[in-house]
């Protein structure tokens with residue numbers, strides 16, 4: 024009974040505050056009717072864009088499930104002192120929306136390697152494998168031979184377009200690696216990460232494939248420690264042993280890359296000053312590696328040392344768009360996923376908001392009639408958005424209703440993850456805890472060292488030529504084929520006759 028009384032009084036409190044925080048204009052039915060009429064008219068005015076896509080701008084939010092998407096929208100508005108729920112993100116303006124089924128050939132819930140192989144190479148595969156079909160066994164080099172599958176980035180390059188990858192993780196990480204590498208293990212970042220048997224059987228590490236496979240015009244992210252010989256001091260952290268070069272084969276892939284580009288204007292940079300000095304108008308090739316491993320979270324980034332994802336996206340587009348045949352660019356917000364693994368919703372949402380700003384920059388620099396822009400996630404995470412928070416309440420705050428254990432809980436929490444805590448038989452008492460800080464770890468129902476992924480469908484948003492292909496509930500590997508069709512690239516274009524000639 025006591026619990027019920029607490030709940031009822033909390034509900035009264037909720038109603039009292041709820042009405043005062045609502046916006047006056049929203050009490051008028053005309054507000055909603057005219058808003059809906061405007062939306063209806065803009066949908067009716069839409070014309071099918073059946074152009075051939077000259078450019079493909081592909082934004083991937085790693086781990087940006089629909090819960091993350093909604094919560095990031097609210098955060099974006101709240102960071103601008105709005106209530107947040109009504110905010111229109113840039114990605115919300117895309118006219119076509121579909122869902123993609125993310126399971127891999129071997130697992131109900133997939134990882135970034137298998138999913139990237141699906142949406143970039145057009146073929147579903149096994150967990151932990153990149154750029155290879157499901158005939159390849161995870162970690163077994165021998166099984167990878169002859170089972171390689173190529174990506175939309177390669178198809179675009181083969182069609183004469185310029186191509187690039189921009190990420191906030193190391194450039195050898197699963198998502199960007201699927202544009203250029205073929206590997207039975209996503210963990211083979213450098214040769215030092217490979218078992219002797221795999222090397223003996225002729226497999227090569229992901230970093231070396233960054234140079235030996237498709238000729239990529241723009242490469243931006245982190246991961247320089249996998250490129251240099253063991254013991255090479257890092258230019259930014261010379262005293263930090265863990266950031267030193269890893270390679271056992273003695274190769275310096277950064278130097279090799281520079282000499283491979285002899286005769287072209289090719290820049291390698293590792294800090295913001297040098298990055299800012301790169302003139303896109305005169306640059307043919309850019310390799311920018313801002314950290315030994317992954318980049319810092321946006322909330323921790325030193326703006327004097329590292330550019331934001333908005334700045335890297337802009338530089339990449341300006342370099343690539345000089346090609347009259349167009350470009351393919353993958354931009355990955357790669358650390359939404361890593362923040363979720365750590366149970367840190369603050370970080371995950373801020374990463375997703377940063378990605379939305381990069382999308383806005385992408386739209387600003389390109390034309391809708393010739394650029395197919397896609398936004399999607401690879402897989403989701405077990406973050407839930409629950410309770411009955413008031414309108415406009417901080418998305419990182421607590422539900423106004425307490426639970427049956429007479430303790431408050433946060434609006435965002437996890438099904439599993441490092442935030443699970445039980446002391447003396449109860450959950451932690453967060454009444455006096457500020458849950459809105461960047462280091463706060465949300466409660467998880469089940470203790471795991473790292474939150475897992477989750478298996479529900481992810482959103483696919485599209486804008487520009489053939490955007491209407493990205494509708495309905497589809498298998499995730501369909502995305503690569505639909506992009507190839509839109510841009511007239513890839514092996515199937517000969518069958519497309521008139522449209523592509």
Ligand SMILES: [Zn+2]
Pocket residue numbers: 086135360361364476
């Ligand atoms: Zn992950």
